Amino acid sequence: MDVKITSDGTPHGTKIVSADGHELRGVSAVEWGISVDVPSCAKIYITMAEIEISGEAAFFVNPLRDGVEKWRRVKSIEFEDGEQISLMD
Numbered sequence: 712m713d714v715k716i717t718s719d720g721t722p723h724g725t726k727i728v729s730a731d732g733h734e735l736r737g738v739s740a741v742e743w744g745i746s747v748d749v750p751s752c753a754k755i756y757i758t759m760a761e762i763e764i765s766g767e768a769a770f771f772v773n774p775l776r777d778g779v780e781k782w783r784r785v786k787s788i789e790f791e792d793g794e795q796i797s798l799m800d
Contacts, residue, residue, distance in 0.1 A: 716741060716753060727755060770798055 714735070718725035727735040739758040745751040770785040789795045 714753070714755070716743065 713730040715728045715730075716725070717728075725738075725741065727738055727741065729735065735755065735757065737757045738755060740754075740756040742754040743751065771782045772785055773780055773782050784799070786799050787795050787797045
């Protein structure tokens, strides 16, 4: 999803707008970074949102194991009734 983030450095002065001009609502946090080897990346956290996405997406979880945080990509989801959804090609 292409978005535009503008900010005056305060939470109330930060706006996130989609490519079609709609402001994203319910944003609880934004993280943005850039490094020499990795293109810029924004993580946008939306609280209690219903969402419909088209395009490529990946899901990550950060299970705390032995006191160490490590983000890991989710391969599949299994529901209580045994149904599974694969999230990787």
